[in-house]
Every structure is written in structure tokens, then in C-alpha cells.
Amino acid sequence: MKGFFEETLERVGLALSDFGEKITLFCFCGVHIEGHKGLVEYSEECVTVRVGKKHVTVKGEKLAVKEVTKEELFIKGKICGLEVCDDK
Amino acid sequence: MISKAIYEAEGTTAYIVNIMSINNVQIYDVVQVSPETCRFSVTGKYTAAAEKVMARYDKKFTKIKDSTFENFMKKNITRFGLYIGIILVTVLAIAWSRMVTEVRISGTETVSEQEIMKTIEEYTDVPTAKKDIDLDELEKRIIDIKGVSNVSLEIKGNIIFIDILEELNPSEIVDYNEKKEITSKYDAVVTKVVLYSGTAVVKEGDTVLKGDLLIEPKKVMPDGTVTDIRATGDVYGRVWLSKECVFTPTIIESVRTGKSKTYLIGLNSDAEIKSPYKNYEKEESEIISPFFPIKLKKITFYETKEKEREFDYSEERENIIKEKTKELESEIPEGAEKIRTWTSEKTVDKNVVLVIYYEIVLKING
Numbered sequence: 001m002k003g004f005f006e007e008t009l010e011r012v013g014l015a016l017s018d019f020g021e022k023i024t025l026f027c028f029c030g031v032h033i034e035g036h037k038g039l040v041e042y043s044e045e046c047v048t049v050r051v052g053k054k055h056v057t058v059k060g061e062k063l064a065v066k067e068v069t070k071e072e073l074f075i076k077g078k079i080c081g082l083e084v085c086d087d088k
Numbered sequence: 089m090i091s092k093a094i095y096e097a098e099g100t101t102a103y104i105v106n107i108m109s110i111n112n113v114q115i116y117d118v119v120q121v122s123p124e125t126c127r128f129s130v131t132g133k134y135t136a137a138a139e140k141v142m143a144r145y146d147k148k149f150t151k152i153k154d155s156t157f158e159n160f161m162k163k164n165i166t167r168f169g170l171y172i173g174i175i176l177v178t179v180l181a182i183a184w185s186r187m188v189t190e191v192r193i194s195g196t197e198t199v200s201e202q203e204i205m206k207t208i209e210e211y212t213d214v215p216t217a218k219k220d221i222d223l224d225e226l227e228k229r230i231i232d233i234k235g236v237s238n239v240s241l242e243i244k245g246n247i248i249f250i251d252i253l254e255e256l257n258p259s260e261i262v263d264y265n266e267k268k269e270i271t272s273k274y275d276a277v278v279t280k281v282v283l284y285s286g287t288a289v290v291k292e293g294d295t296v297l298k299g300d301l302l303i304e305p306k307k308v309m310p311d312g313t314v315t316d317i318r319a320t321g322d323v324y325g326r327v328w329l330s331k332e333c334v335f336t337p338t339i340i341e342s343v344r345t346g347k348s349k350t351y352l353i354g355l356n357s358d359a360e361i362k363s364p365y366k367n368y369e370k371e372e373s374e375i376i377s378p379f380f381p382i383k384l385k386k387i388t389f390y391e392t393k394e395k396e397r398e399f400d401y402s403e404e405r406e407n408i409i410k411e412k413t414k415e416l417e418s419e420i421p422e423g424a425e426k427i428r429t430w431t432s433e434k435t436v437d438k439n440v441v442l443v444i445y446y447e448i449v450l451k452i453n454g
């Protein structure tokens with residue numbers, strides 16, 4: 001039985017294998033990143049994470065890295081913005 | 089709640105996060121404490137791995153706090169004896185609270201406590217578990233004992249309280265037509281005769297011996313005929329009690345040598361402890377065990393030996409007379425009137441013969 005996410009991807013014509021990385025925003029107070037490749041920069045106002053071939057910058061206030069594993073990373077704080085740019 | 093260990097390590101947040109995640113070490117709550125120091129937490133599972141990673145990357149670190157289960161076990165592994173002791177005491181206390189260990193009997197005057205205890209022992213051993221005692225069944229068995237009218241049983245704590253209500257003594261039924269005489273129980277001089285029925289054969293001033301007839305079971309009717317009846321009445325007389333003691337110039341007494349041996353047994357134990365000494369004195373007492381809250385019986389045997397010593401009667405005369413007079417007084421029957429007491433002493437071949445006399449007046453027909 002397919003889950004909601006898989007079914008949604010199928011309807012919009014996308015494959016699950018294209019999505020090794022996933023970024024989930026929780027009520028603008030937490031960001032969960034799956035498939036990260038490490039932290040580039042950290043401060044309480046700005047956290048930059050390498051995700052795949054891109055850099056994801058999380059902007060906000062009182063940002064803290066709550067949990068880190070090899071594949072997942074959770075940032076907690078007041079999220080004001082998410083920026084994606086190419087890996088330099 | 090998962091307990092963690094907190095570290096402070098050299099490096100930036102990004103650097104620490106990256107080296108840990110590359111090496112598959114899960115970390116939590118990463119905080120930049122200062123520009124060169126970062127603080128993070130790991131669970132007990134990852135403490136060794138985290139320290140290894142930091143050592144490999146030559147990063148100095150300090151363990152701020154370790155409240156992981158693994159650390160707790162490491163610290164307390166040598167205290168297992170203490171924990172086992174605590175568990176053992178707790179288990180024993182719980183087991184103890186579920187047992188009956190003592191029986192207390194009250195209300196017995198004519199019925200003997202030994203008889204009641206024997207009935208209890210036939211039903212169950214003491215100490216025993218509370219659940220093994222059926223109070224109704226025990227009550228029935230105790231009521232079956234001769235002399236017991238009713239019984240109340242209650243278990244409070246570890247003690248079973250037994251309150252006995254005894255049967256009343258049956259009233260004496262006297263058949264006044266039954267021919268029965270009254271005789272003397274003492275050698276006495278009659279002082280008073282109280283006659284209810286029958287014919288008195290003694291009067292005031294008469295000397296009677298033990299067994300002599302005092303009141304005859306006969307009545308002389310007005311017409312001269314003699315009828316057999318039951319003699320009733322009281323005859324009082326003066327009686328003399330005496331006690332003779334001989335004191336030699338030397339006496340043999342038992343003195344303790346200083347050697348002793350003590351045994352501790354359960355309070356209700358029937359074990360018979362034999363003395364290790366040939367001549368001994370025995371002392372028994374109840375104590376509470378210093379290790380567990382149970383009562384024990386303490387039996388001490390003191391070795392003694394016989395020792396001869398000189399005895400000077402004149403020095404101890406007063407105490408001896410006092411002591412022997414008291415002994416004689418204990419033999420006086422209840423209800424007797426004490427008139428006077430005196431002593432006589434004579435010396436025969438260095439021995440002193442002491443005789444104590446007591447004159448009393450009492451009912452001589454018993």
C-alpha cells in the first residue's frame with residue numbers, strides 16, 4: 001500500500017528516487033533536513049547546510065542544532081527564511 | 089527520558105557537527121559556547137565513539153556531565169553488595185510483616201495457658217504465615233477446651249491476641265440431710281466454736297489433735313430421739329507453727345569460676361541446650377536481635393565450683409532470723425490471725441540450732 005507522499009509524487013509525475021534529500025519545515029520553529037552532507041556555517045541567525053549539490057541557508061533567530069546524525073539534521077529556532085543556492 | 093553525557097570540545101559548531109556526522113555519531117543540543125568551544129550531548133551508546141572521534145581529530149575536550157546509564161553502572165558496580173543487602177532486608181521485612189510470630193493469651197485464671205498453647209500448636213506452628221491461620225477454626229478449637237466459655241481472637245501486626253472468657257465455677261450444692269462430721273485439720277487449742285447444725289463435742293480451751301472430731305453429725309430432738317444430720321459450723325483454735333534450722337561453723341557454697349558460655353535460640357524454640365560445664369548456674373533472658381527485628385532467647389551458663397567458707401552465726405544472726413521468719417510466714421494459711429512470734433537458739437557441738445515459732449489463730453476445720 002502506497003503512502004501519501006509516494007502517491008502524490010506519482011500523480012505529479014515525479015519518482016521517489018529523485019528525492020534523496022528532503023527538507024521539512026515545522027510551523028516555522030524547526031527544520032528537519034534529510035540527506036545532508038554537513039554544516040557549512042553556523043550562527044544563531046544563519047545556518048548553512050550542504051544538501052546534495054546545493055547549499056540550504058536557514059535564516060532566523062536563536063537557531064540551534066538540536067540533533068545530528070549521519071543523514072539527518074534538525075534545526076530549532078524562529079525560522080524567518082529558507083534560501084537555496086548552488087554549491088560553490 | 090534518555091540520560092546523556094555533555095561534552096565541551098575545541099572547534100566550531102560546524103566542524104564538530106561535520107566530524108560527528110561523518111563518523112556516524114549522533115549528537116544533540118549543539119551550542120557554540122565561545123568562538124573556539126562547542127558544547128554538545130551524546131547518549132550513553134555514543135560516548136565512547138564521540139571521544140574516539142575527538143581524539144582522532146586531535147580535538148581537546150572535557151566531559152562536563154555524565155548521567156548516562158552506562159556511567160551509573162560503572163560507578164556502582166562495586167556497590168553490588170550494598171544493593172543486594174538492601175534488597176534482602178526489604179524482602180525479609182515484607183516476609184516478616186506477613187507472618188504471625190507471637191501468641192499473647194489473656195483472661196486465664198483457672199484454665200492453664202499451656203493447654204491453650206498446646207491446642208494452638210496442634211492446629212498450626214508459630215511462627216507461621218497469616219494466611220495459614222483460620223481464626224474461626226482456631227476459635228472453635230479453643231472453645232472446646234474444658235473451662236473455656238468464649239474466646240476472642242485478633243491478629244495485630246505479628247501478634248495474635250487471644251482473650252479467654254472462662255466458665256464460672258459450678259455452685260456447691262449441699263445436702264443437709266447427708267450425714268457428715270467436722271474434724272480438725274491441725275493440732276490446736278480451741279478458742280471458739282460456732283455451731284450451725286450438729287452437736288459440738290469440743291469447747292473453748294480443749295486441746296485437739298489433727299483428725300479429732302469437732303462437731304458430731306447428730307441432732308437430739310426435743311423428744312429425745314437422735315437424728316443424723318450434716319454437721320455445719322466453724323471451730324477456731326490456736327495453732328503453733330515452727331521451723332528448725334541448724335548452722336555449722338563452715339558452709340559450702342557455689343561460686344562462679346569466671347567461665348561462661350552464651351547461646352541464642354529462637355524465642356519459641358523447643359531446643360534443649362545442655363550446659364558445657366559439670367557444675368553451673370543458668371540464666372535465661374529475652375533479647376531483640378541486633379540484625380533483624382526478632383526476639384531471641386539468651387541462655388548463659390556460668391561454671392561454678394564448691395567452696396567451703398567459715399560461717400559466723402553471730403554476725404549474720406539477725407538476717408537469718410528475718411529470712412527464716414519470712415519463710416515461716418509464707419506457710420501461714422490465708423485468713424489466719426497472727427498472734428506472736430519468737431525464736432530459740434542453742435549451741436550443740438559448735439553447731440547452732442535455731443527454732444522459730446509462730447502462734448496463730450485460725451479456723452481449724454478447714
